[in-house]
Amino acid sequence: MKTIATLPVLCCGPDIEPLAPAESEALAARFKALADPTRVAIVNRLAAADECCVCDLNAAFDLSQPTISHHLKVLRDAGLVESSRRGTWAYYRLVPEAVRALRQTLGE
Amino acid sequence: MKTIATLPVLCCGPDIEPLAPAESEALAARFKALADPTRVAIVNRLAAADECCVCDLNAAFDLSQPTISHHLKVLRDAGLVESSRRGTWAYYRLVPEAVRALRQTLGE
DNA sequence: GGTTAATATCGACGGGTGTCGATGAAGAAC
DNA sequence: GTTCTTCATCGACACCCGTCGATATTAACC
Numbered sequence: 001m002k003t004i005a006t007l008p009v010l011c012c013g014p015d016i017e018p019l020a021p022a023e024s025e026a027l028a029a030r031f032k033a034l035a036d037p038t039r040v041a042i043v044n045r046l047a048a049a050d051e052c053c054v055c056d057l058n059a060a061f062d063l064s065q066p067t068i069s070h071h072l073k074v075l076r077d078a079g080l081v082e083s084s085r086r087g088t089w090a091y092y093r094l095v096p097e098a099v100r101a102l103r104q105t106l107g108e
Numbered sequence: 109m110k111t112i113a114t115l116p117v118l119c120c121g122p123d124i125e126p127l128a129p130a131e132s133e134a135l136a137a138r139f140k141a142l143a144d145p146t147r148v149a150i151v152n153r154l155a156a157a158d159e160c161c162v163c164d165l166n167a168a169f170d171l172s173q174p175t176i177s178h179h180l181k182v183l184r185d186a187g188l189v190e191s192s193r194r195g196t197w198a199y200y201r202l203v204p205e206a207v208r209a210l211r212q213t214l215g216e
Numbered sequence: 217g218g219t220t221a222a223t224a225t226c227g228a229c230g231g232g233t234g235t236c237g238a239t240g241a242a243g244a245a246c
Numbered sequence: 247g248t249t250c251t252t253c254a255t256c257g258a259c260a261c262c263c264g265t266c267g268a269t270a271t272t273a274a275c276c
């Protein structure tokens with residue numbers, strides 16, 4: 001601990017409460033969903049198109065189909081994307097509010 | 109692959125280029141730096157204070173000093189924070205441009 | 217019904233990550 | 247000088263995560 005009492009404490013001190021652990025974990029969980037290059041690229045594609053078929057994602061990335069499905073599940077669990085099945089195909093789209101909320105945590 | 113040719117392709121198709129792998133990795137690397145509750149809380153404290161002494165961070169979290177030092181290194185390597193030593197103490201502060209750049213990737 | 221296609225799920229493997237104690241490096245204070 | 251304090255680094259451990267092949271599920275089509 002710093003013990004110089006003659007200087008004003010400019011930095012944060014032990015009196016400043018850190019983020020509530022629950023909030024920190026919730027935020028980190030959402031950032032973790034974007035902490036992978038493939039998921040970033042998927043979100044990027046979804047941002048460019050209203051909707052995206054899984055079959056196109058499978059074709060766009062040089063990864064196995066289960067791997068893409070896994071990444072989509074991670075994004076889904078994080079609330080960043082949502083999906084709907086129409087017939088045999090599954091379509092994914094961004095959840096704009098989730099992205100906006102995450103953006104707000106990085107500044108006003 | 110979707111084979112219905114009679115319907116217009118509303119979603120992204122194989123013709124849309126995904127993010128360049130290098131860009132995806134760079135973005136994911138920065139998000140990964142925020143993919144931990146402790147690091148989110150550290151950034152939060154640094155955002156509330158201009159500067160922060162490591163000794164205060166050590167006192168604020170119920171983690172060992174090496175662990176805090178490790179998290180600070182991760183944030184430093186990601187370019188989100190920078191540090192300077194003054195005497196025995198090390199002071200950390202946010203890199204506003206880095207946070208702003210990350211926010212911009214989540215929308216204008 | 218049976219067959220084929222599109223997704224999701226499961227199990228397993230290898231590499232990455234958070235955590236700690238122990239140690240090292242650099243100053244300040246005596 | 248020596249000692250103490252602050253911080254960074256190292257090694258090791260347990261656990262998580264991205265990836266794959268194999269399998270299950272669901273639906274369309276014949």
